[in-house]
Amino acid sequence: MTERGSGGPRGAQGAFDRLLGAIEEGELPPGSRLREAELAERFAISRTPVREALARLEAQGLVRHEPHRGASVARLDYAQVTELYDLREVLEGTAARLAAIHASAIEVEILEEMVERDRGLLGDAAALARTNRLFHRQIHACAHNRFLQGTLETMRLSLVLLSGTTLAQGERAAAVIDEHAAIVARIRAHDGDGAEAAARTHIRAAFKARIRLHQEM
Numbered sequence: 001m002t003e004r005g006s007g008g009p010r011g012a013q014g015a016f017d018r019l020l021g022a023i024e025e026g027e028l029p030p031g032s033r034l035r036e037a038e039l040a041e042r043f044a045i046s047r048t049p050v051r052e053a054l055a056r057l058e059a060q061g062l063v064r065h066e067p068h069r070g071a072s073v074a075r076l077d078y079a080q081v082t083e084l085y086d087l088r089e090v091l092e093g094t095a096a097r098l099a100a101i102h103a104s105a106i107e108v109e110i111l112e113e114m115v116e117r118d119r120g121l122l123g124d125a126a127a128l129a130r131t132n133r134l135f136h137r138q139i140h141a142c143a144h145n146r147f148l149q150g151t152l153e154t155m156r157l158s159l160v161l162l163s164g165t166t167l168a169q170g171e172r173a174a175a176v177i178d179e180h181a182a183i184v185a186r187i188r189a190h191d192g193d194g195a196e197a198a199a200r201t202h203i204r205a206a207f208k209a210r211i212r213l214h215q216e217m
Contacts, residue, residue: 015053018043023062023073024133024160030075034063060157076161078214084158085207089200091152092136096183096199097192098143107142111184114138118177125168128176132167135180139199142187166209179205 019039022028034054040047054071057063064074076084103111114135121127133156140152167173179202186194 012049012052012056015039015043015045015049016056019050019053019057020062020157020160025130026164028073030073030161030163032073033069034071034073062157062161074161076158081162081210081214082207084155085203085210088155088159089203089207091148091155092139092203093196093200095140095143095145095148095152096187097196098145098148099139100187100190100192100195102144103142103187107138108184108188111135111138111142111187115177115181115184118180122173122177125165125173128167128173129165132176139183139187162210164213166206166213169209169212172209175205176202 019028019034028034036047036050036054039050039054043050054063058065058071062074063071065071099107114131118128118131118135121131137156140149143149167176179198183195183198183202186198
């Protein structure tokens with residue numbers, strides 16, 4: 001059985017998914033050294049799919065390879081974070097606007113249920129960080145625009161490089177849930193302008209919280 005090109009858990013795609021997941025969950029934070037042998041042992045796979053996964057992550061800007069140091073998880077500087085959130089505000093606003101136009105009644109109910117579920121997770125920043133990502137991906141799906149979804153997925157790969165979660169800051173978690181609820185309310189009302197405005201407000205607040213976190217690190 002060959003691993004090259006395999007989409008299974010022991011193939012190149014599986015190695016890529018596991019590495020990306022480890023970066024996204026903070027198990028491999030920015031700056032972490034990425035040694036093929038150690039990663040192969042960690043994931044119980046051979047070095048070939050790990051090597052291919054690292055090359056793919058490097059091509060997408062998530063891994064940097066430096067002479068005499070090897071591969072490591074990339075870091076975003078302040079300017080890059082600012083540029084990322086500028087783009088995110090536009091894309092998330094557009095997704096919310098399209099969701100207000102195209103989302104079905106069932107899809108809106110799912111969004112509302114996600115918001116209510118998150119209210120029960122207050123105090124668990126790690127769990128809320130995961131469900132926050134799922135909430136935004138659900139809105140992207142509700143936009144029903146495959147080209148926008150592709151662009152948002154590319155942006156998501158850069159977002160995994162943000163260290164830590166702003167949801168552990170003071171009252172930020174509760175504010176995020178209220179902001180999500182405001183977006184969903186506008187989607188429920190089929191108010192495209194209102195949904196986009198609510199999403200943009202949410203991303204601006206997230207950026208402000210991210211700046212605070214960046215200053216503390």
